[in-house]
Amino acid sequence: MKTFLQNISNSVSHLLFPHNCLGCATDLLNQNDLLCAKCFTDLPETNFATAPNNPIEKTFLGRIKIEQATSSFYFTKESLLQHLMVQLKYKNNREVGLYLGKLLGHHLLQSNRFSDVEALIPLPLNDKKEYKRGYNQAEMICKGIAEVFEKPIVNNAVIRTVFTETQTHENRISRWQNMEGVFALTNEKAIVNKHVLLVDDVVTTGATLESCGAEILKTANTKLSIACVAFTI
Numbered sequence: 001m002k003t004f005l006q007n008i009s010n011s012v013s014h015l016l017f018p019h020n021c022l023g024c025a026t027d028l029l030n031q032n033d034l035l036c037a038k039c040f041t042d043l044p045e046t047n048f049a050t051a052p053n054n055p056i057e058k059t060f061l062g063r064i065k066i067e068q069a070t071s072s073f074y075f076t077k078e079s080l081l082q083h084l085m086v087q088l089k090y091k092n093n094r095e096v097g098l099y100l101g102k103l104l105g106h107h108l109l110q111s112n113r114f115s116d117v118e119a120l121i122p123l124p125l126n127d128k129k130e131y132k133r134g135y136n137q138a139e140m141i142c143k144g145i146a147e148v149f150e151k152p153i154v155n156n157a158v159i160r161t162v163f164t165e166t167q168t169h170e171n172r173i174s175r176w177q178n179m180e181g182v183f184a185l186t187n188e189k190a191i192v193n194k195h196v197l198l199v200d201d202v203v204t205t206g207a208t209l210e211s212c213g214a215e216i217l218k219t220a221n222t223k224l225s226i227a228c229v230a231f232t233i
């Protein structure tokens, strides 16, 4: 009976609030879905979560000491994933962050490489534009991860002290120099002796994650892993 009433209620709400796939605009029946089955299966999964020495781990090799790193998908221009990132970062669509976070959470859960992670840290806000938007997309992703991969979110351990301008045309060394001193520890107690997972949306050069991670690693006996939704190839 309950299911019957639930079905009626879902149908009514579907009529009142039509809901479409963010990829192909197909009608979706489940209000919690953002993508249809086809668009979902077309997302380019990396399978990095279960793979040691994967390309994202190699990105940080020799730069910062990390335990494990993963990203759920490959990021390419003009792709559905780029469209989802635009929704999350510039169209105020927080649901996209939760949705992608849940997918990432499932990947973390399926791999035993991340089982001893004790806290999730969203990468602090990236620039002034994001500050104006009013929410941190990495925090939305963390909330989605935490729904599946049940770990606490710690968002006051490290903060950004300097808001940098977008640096798309600079090389890795000058980016790194620009990133020095950009982050500061504000609550070491929250992460001391812990294995923390630093979370962001897309990894490109890794310079921002490297800088923030280096700051986190100044805390005594803290271990660092990294998880992102997408990895740029």
Ligand SMILES: [Zn+2]
Pocket (backbone or CB within 6 Å): 021, 022, 023, 024, 025, 026, 035, 036, 037, 038, 039, 040
């Ligand atoms: Zn679709």
